Each structure stands twice: as C-alpha cells, then as structure tokens.
Amino acid sequence: MLKLLKTDLILNWRILAWTYALWSVLWLGMPIMSTSGDLTFGMWTGMVSVACAFLPITMLGREDKFKAGALLCSLPVTRSAIVASRYVGGWLWALGGVACAIVVMGVLWLAGVRTLLPPTPMLPVVVVAIVGTTIALMMPLPLRFGIAGVIGFLVATQLLGVVVLLASALFDRQGVRLIESAVRAVVSAVRGFYRTQGPVLFSVVVVVVVLALNVASYRLSTWIYRRRDF
Amino acid sequence: MDSVLEFGAVSKHYAGFALRGVSFSVPRGYIVGLVGPNGAGKSTLIRIALGLAAPDAGWVRAFGRDPREGGAAVRARIGFVHEAPSSYDYLSVARVAAIVASFYPTWDADRFGRLVADFGVPTRATVRSLSRGTRTKFALALALSHDAELLLLDEPTGGLDPVFRDSLLDRLSGIISDGRTSVLFSTQITTDLERIADFILLVRDGRLLYSGPKDDILDRWAVVRAGPELSAELAAAAPRGLVTTRQGNVEAILEDIDEATCRFGGRAVVESATLEDLLLICREPSRREN
Numbered sequence: 383m384l385k386l387l388k389t390d391l392i393l394n395w396r397i398l399a400w401t402y403a404l405w406s407v408l409w410l411g412m413p414i415m416s417t418s419g420d421l422t423f424g425m426w427t428g429m430v431s432v433a434c435a436f437l438p439i440t441m442l443g444r445e446d447k448f449k450a451g452a453l454l455c456s457l458p459v460t461r462s463a464i465v466a467s468r469y470v471g472g473w474l475w476a477l478g479g480v481a482c483a484i485v486v487m488g489v490l491w492l493a494g495v496r497t498l499l500p501p502t503p504m505l506p507v508v509v510v511a512i513v514g515t516t517i518a519l520m521m522p523l524p525l526r527f528g529i530a531g532v533i534g535f536l537v538a539t540q541l542l543g544v545v546v547l548l549a550s551a552l553f554d555r556q557g558v559r560l561i562e563s564a565v566r567a568v569v570s571a572v573r574g575f576y577r578t579q580g581p582v583l584f585s586v587v588v589v590v591v592v593l594a595l596n597v598a599s600y601r602l603s604t605w606i607y608r609r610r611d612f
Numbered sequence: 613m614d615s616v617l618e619f620g621a622v623s624k625h626y627a628g629f630a631l632r633g634v635s636f637s638v639p640r641g642y643i644v645g646l647v648g649p650n651g652a653g654k655s656t657l658i659r660i661a662l663g664l665a666a667p668d669a670g671w672v673r674a675f676g677r678d679p680r681e682g683g684a685a686v687r688a689r690i691g692f693v694h695e696a697p698s699s700y701d702y703l704s705v706a707r708v709a710a711i712v713a714s715f716y717p718t719w720d721a722d723r724f725g726r727l728v729a730d731f732g733v734p735t736r737a738t739v740r741s742l743s744r745g746t747r748t749k750f751a752l753a754l755a756l757s758h759d760a761e762l763l764l765l766d767e768p769t770g771g772l773d774p775v776f777r778d779s780l781l782d783r784l785s786g787i788i789s790d791g792r793t794s795v796l797f798s799t800q801i802t803t804d805l806e807r808i809a810d811f812i813l814l815v816r817d818g819r820l821l822y823s824g825p826k827d828d829i830l831d832r833w834a835v836v837r838a839g840p841e842l843s844a845e846l847a848a849a850a851p852r853g854l855v856t857t858r859q860g861n862v863e864a865i866l867e868d869i870d871e872a873t874c875r876f877g878g879r880a881v882v883e884s885a886t887l888e889d890l891l892l893i894c895r896e897p898s899r900r901e902n
Contacts, residue, residue: 389711393700450700455664457715458688608680611665 386459386467387474394441398475401437402482405430409486426487431509434479435516438472442521443529452612465525465604469596472521476513507585514592518599526606613639615673616762616794617661622670624656631656631818633670638762638811641791643784645809645826646798647891652815654798655695658766661796662692674762688716691755693748695766695798701740705750708739716758724757731776744771752780756787763787763795769804777801781808802887806830812887814894821852821894826887834869835889838862838880849875852894865893 391398412426445451454464484505523531550558576584617638624631631653638644646654659665660672663679663686672679679686700708705728713719728735731749733742742750748771755763763784769777785808787793799805805812805826812829814822822829838846840860847854850864857863865885866872873882 385714388714392707392711393703452664452694453700453712456662456687456692456694457712458684458686459715460683463684609666612659 383463383467383470386464387471390441390467390471393445394475397441397444398437398478402479405433405479406482406486409483410490427505427508428512430480430483431512432516434476434483435513436520437479438468438475438517439520439524439532440529441475442468442524443532446524446528446530451610455612461607462604465600465607468521468525468603469517469600472517473513476517477509480509480513504581504585507588511588511592514596518592518595521599522603522606525603526610616640616675617796618673619657619661620671620673622657622660622667622672624653624660624665624667626656629653629656629818631660631667634815634818634820635670636813636820636823638794638796640761640794641788642810643788643795643797643808644811644813645805645887646796646813646815647800647802647805647887648798648815649800649891653818654815655766657815658692658764658796658798661764662687662690688718688758689761691758691760691763693751693755693763693765693768695770702738704736704738705733705742706735708750709735709754712754713757718759720757720759724753727753727756745773745776748772749776756783761793763793763797765795765797767798767800769799769801777804784808800891802891806887812890814890816894822890829885829887829890831884832867832869833885833890834866834872834882835885835893836864836866836872836876836880836882838864838876842876842880846876846880855893863889863893865890 409426409430412429455461520532520535523535527534546558546561575587579587615637619634619636622631622634629651634653634657636644646657648654656665660667661674661679663674663683666680674682674686675689677686700711703711709724709728713721713724728750731746731753733746733750733753739747739750748768752765752768755765769780772780781804784795784797788795797805797809809826811824812822812826813820836846836850838861840856840862843854843856843862846862846864850866852865852867854862854864869882869884876882
C-alpha cells in the first residue's frame with residue numbers, strides 16, 4: 383500500500399503541486415470576483431470540496447491515458463491493494479486540496495476580507511460528506527472505464543437534467559413536484575436530526591454513513607478491477 | 613518434467629476473436645517459442661499467463677498457482693515484456709526503473725545498470741523520447757533484473773536491429789542454462805525460434821495447432837510441394853492442413869519425411885520443414901494462400 387501511494391505521489395506530484403497552486407489563487411480571487419459580496423461560506427466550501435473530490439478521479443483518468451494500468455497490474459502487487467491505494471490516495475489528495483483552501487481562507491481573514499462567514503465546527507463534517515460521497519460514487523467509473531467512464535457519467539447526468547427539464551415543461555409538473563417534495567423531506571429530516579440529536583451525534587452519523595459508502599464503493603471497485611482485462 | 617506454467621483447456625472470447633481450448637505447459641529450464649500470425653492469440657495467451665486477462669473457461673497455473681488469485685507472489689517470479697511496452701511516458705527511464713524496482717524484493721540494481729548500459733538505453737531520457745526498439749530494450753532490462761524464474765516475452769525482437777537481436781538470443785540461451793529459468797517467447801520471426809527454442813507452440817485463429825519439441829519438426833517433418841493433380845491425395849495424407857497457391861499448386865506438411873519421400877518423392881518436391889513452413893502451411897484445410 384505504501385509503495386503504491388509513494389508511486390502515485392512520484393507520478394503525480396507535479397500535477398498535485400500545480401493544481402493546489404492554481405486553486406489557491408482561485409480561492410483567493412473568489413471573494414474579489416464575487417461582486418455582490420454574497421459568496422457564502424457554504425457555497426465556498428461546496429465548490430472547494432467538489433473540486434478536491436474530483437482531483438483523484440482525474441488523476442486516475444490520466445493514468446488511463448498512458449495505459450499504465452497494464453504495467454501496474456504486471457507488477458507483484460494484488461489488484462485489491464491497487465484499488466485500496468486509489469481510495470486512500472484519493473482521500474489524501476482531496477484533503478490536501480481542502481487544506482490549501484483552509485489556509486487561503488485564513489489568509490483572507492487575516493487580510494480583513496469578510497465576505498466569507500467564519501469557519502464553523504461543522505466544516506470538517508461538510509467536507510468529509512461531500513468529498514467522501516463524491517469519491518464513493520465516482521471511483522468505480524475510472525477503475526472500470528478509465529477517463530471515458532467519468533466523462534460519460536458527467537455527460538449522462540447533464541443529459542438527464544435536460545430530459546427532466548424538458549419533461550416538466552412538456553407534461554404536467556406532478557412528477558417534478560414529487561421529486562421536489564422528496565428532496566425537501568430528506569433535507570428536513572436531516573435538519574431535524576441535527577436539531578434533536580446535536581452536532582456531535584450528527585457528525586458521527588455523517589462520518590459513519592460516508593465511511594460505509596466508501597467501503598461499499600471499494601468492494602464494488604475491487605470486484606470490478608479484479609475482472610478487468612489489460 | 614517440472615512445469616512452471618500450465619494451461620488447461622483455456623478459452624477466452626473477445627468481439628471478433630476467440631481463444632479455444634488451449635492446453636500446454638512450459639517446462640522448467642527450457643525456452644518455449646510461441647509462433648503464429650497476427651491476431652492468432654499469442655498476446656492473449658501471454659496476458660492470461662500473467663493474470664492481466666482472465667480466461668472465460670479452463671485453468672492456468674503459474675508455479676502451481678492461479679496467476680489471478682496468486683497475484684503478487686506469482687508475478688514476483690515472472691519477468692514480462694509487453695508487445696507494445698506501456699509505461700509512464702513522461703518520467704525518465706531511471707525514475708520508472710526506481711518505481712518498478714521498489715516492488716521486487718529480489719531487484720538487482722547492479723544488474724539493471726549493466727543491462728541498460730549494454731543495451732544502450734539512456735537512463736536520463738524520458739520514456740516517451742525512446743524509439744520503439746529502445747523501449748523494448750528498456751522493458752527487457754526491467755524483466756531481466758529481478759531474478760525471474762519465468763520470462764514472458766511478447767514479440768520482444770519485433771522492433772530490434774539484427775545485431776541486438778542476435779545478442780539477445782544469446783543472452784536468453786545463457787539465462788536458461790542455470791536449469792531454473794524458463795522462457796515463453798512469442799514471435800513471428802521463426803528463425804529466432806529455430807535458433808533458441810526447445811519447444812514450439814503454434815497458434816492460429818485462437819487454436820493451438822501444434823505443441824511439441826522443435827527438433828521433431830526440424831528433423832522429422834517434411835513440406836511437400838506438388839502440382840494440382842496431387843491435391844486430393846496430399847490433402848488426405850496431410851492431417852495438419854494443405855495450402856493451395858494462386859497458381860493452383862499445393863503445399864502440405866507431413867510429419868514423417870521418410871514416409872513423405874517414399875510416397876510423393878518422384879511426383880513432388882519433398883524438403884525438410886522449417887518453422888516458417890509450419891507457420892505458413894499449418895491451418896484449416898483448403899485455405900487459399902499466396
């Protein structure tokens with residue numbers, strides 16, 4: 383596992399360094415770009431987390447581009463170890479990006495920029511939830527289909543959105559209303575759980591759910607990767 | 613004979629290609645040549661042997677274990693050269709070697725240094741800047757530097773100049789002289805196999821058409837070339853197939869040169885078979901060629 387992580391770091395350190403540097407500039411510039419001054423902490427955290435979560439996915443796609451999977455799988459290492467290193471590495475590289483963003487936020491605060499709300503104790507929970515869920519949902523795709531899988535997934539979700547919008551415009555809005563009600567019910571249940579159980583238990587439950595999602599995703603990825611031919 | 617690699621009725625299906633019921637073994641301390649035309653299934657067999665692809669049916673044992681399940685322990689004992697070596701193209705040769713070395717407990721850095729120097733592989737150059745031949749040399753250096761007991765070489769001599777090819781063949785002959793190392797070597801350059809192989813596997817259209825000692829072919833087999841009037845008689849006598857040329861002549865492989873001479877001597881040209889004859893002629897009967 384450590385050898386695989388070290389290999390990934392050797393292979394990708396330039397990409398990581400450049401990405402972290404460019405993101406830091408972007409995060410610094412966001413309050414300035416936000417002319418209305420209403421960039422909220424939640425929006426900022428969401429954007430940072432999603433961007434960071436996609437970093438390991440695109441790194442995997444890059445490996446696929448060089449067809450290096452055949453070389454890796456011909457080495458004396460098990461495929462389950464390769465998959466495990468993808469998940470652990472994915473978390474590390476993603477949280478590295480989040481760490482850069484937090485440093486940038488600190489710099490902004492020291493510089494007196496107040497467009498962002500101060501960090502709250504829920505920040506790590508939000509980050510873990512977004513990063514962990516994205517990695518769990520996306521990771522099997524590049525492991526099975528390479529970067530084409532990720533692009534295909536993103537295009538498919540966009541098309542699905544278009545189809546839903548078209549369907550709601552052309553037909554009655556009952557179906558859309560049902561979806562909206564379902565989403566509202568889930569959000570309401572989560573908020574209710576947070577209010578009644580308090581932030582500590584809420585955070586524990588979120589972390590456990592995200593970990594369970596990642597374990598399930600890892601098992602699925604391992605099953606897929608063991609069957610992949612190179 | 614102790615076998616380091618065994619295939620039992622292995623089948624594998626891809627769109628437009630299928631490997632069907634292939635069985636063979638690679639004995640310890642010998643070179644086995646895998647010969648066949650493009651698309652015959654040579655690379656698929658080698659990838660299955662390494663565990664890079666899984667058979668749909670049948671079984672594979674490398675050092676007594678399934679290479680898919682045995683994983684790391686099996687591959688630690690195998691050196692592999694891919695037909696089109698893939699690598700981290702943007703890294704230097706030295707950096708890629710360092711990555712590969714970290715996975716092998718038996719890695720011999722001195723030997724790798726000597727090999728890349730002998731092969732003329734520039735260690736500071738990026739992999740993407742290497743020519744196809746130099747990439748293959750680099751892949752060979754990697755495969756030969758961790759004391760592998762089984763070398764799986766997929767068309768390693770394809771992009772190499774004749775001088776290097778010659779020295780590589782000498783090196784492979786030297787490697788197996790310890791009685792411990794075996795080589796499975798796929799190629800279309802049959803003269804390479806005539807020089808170093810102990811056993812031959814002939815594959816065509818996903819089927820294993822011949823598996824046995826090379827000397828049996830070179831010492832005992834015959835190629836018979838005759839006019840069209842002998843076509844039916846030759847077809848009946850040639851279990852390994854018959855080729856009809858555009859001129860209407862027929863060519864066939866017979867397994868006993870003495871019998872072939874007795875039977876067809878005055879009416880056809882009977883010569884000792886070469887591996888190239890085997891490659892060109894051994895096939896499904898009545899396939900038109902040339």
